[in-house]
Amino acid sequence: MPHDPPAVEPAVLTDDEIAVLALLAEGRLTASVAxxxxxxERSVRRRVRVICQRLNVDTPxxxxxxxxxxxxx
Numbered sequence: 001m002p003h004d005p006p007a008v009e010p011a012v013l014t015d016d017e018i019a020v021l022a023l024l025a026e027g028r029l030t031a032s033v034a035x036x037x038x039x040x041e042r043s044v045r046r047r048v049r050v051i052c053q054r055l056n057v058d059t060p061x062x063x064x065x066x067x068x069x070x071x072x073x
Contacts, residue, residue: 011055013072020047022073025064 013021016037023033030048034041048060055066067073 011066013051013054013067017047017051018067018072020044021051021064021067024048024060025068025073 019037020033023036028036030041030044033039034044037044039047048063051063052058052060055063057063057066064073
């Protein structure tokens, strides 16, 4: 008898992470996102990397598309 695949929890993003993706979706560069959110560019890059890991995607644009398909941005 086949086994069901393990349940995968849906990814959940924080409001701050969604804000980063929303600005990227507007075509903003890292420096602009950093200024808008009062963060360093390094912090923005780190947050984007964490978002990509959590969503299991390879690039920030894939994360933006993931969020857009769910109506988050």
